[in-house]
Amino acid sequence: MSNEWPLWEIFIRSQHGLAHKHVGSLHAPDAEMAIRNARDVYTRRSEGVSIWAVRSADIVASAPGEKEALFEPANSKVYRHPTFFPMPEDVKHL
Numbered sequence: 001m002s003n004e005w006p007l008w009e010i011f012i013r014s015q016h017g018l019a020h021k022h023v024g025s026l027h028a029p030d031a032e033m034a035i036r037n038a039r040d041v042y043t044r045r046s047e048g049v050s051i052w053a054v055r056s057a058d059i060v061a062s063a064p065g066e067k068e069a070l071f072e073p074a075n076s077k078v079y080r081h082p083t084f085f086p087m088p089e090d091v092k093h094l
Contacts, residue, residue: 008034009059011052012042020052028053 005027011020023042028034034053042048062070 005029007056008038008053009056010034010038010042011054012038012048013050014047015049020050025056031055 006029007025008028008031009025010023012023013020023038026034026037026041028037031053035051038051038053039048043051
């Protein structure tokens with residue numbers, strides 16, 4: 001059994017941002033400590049308003065080599081493209 005703590009991926013939402021952005025990784029024994037360590041390491045100047053810590057082992061991602069097979073079926077469905085729908089003037093940040 002390894003004595004190494006699990007690896008966590010850290011995402012920060014900035015004060016002026018609308019989405020969390022990946023800022024780095026760190027090791028921590030649990031989620032609470034991952035959040036605390038992320039605060040200390042990645043938000044030293046109080047630039048964040050929210051922190052997400054996700055255990056790296058729990059992330060599932062597609063492979064860049066699978067791009068064609070994964071995204072090609074959506075290209076033929078024009079109703080899925082945002083230009084298909086008229087957007088009201090008051091709708092922001094889409």
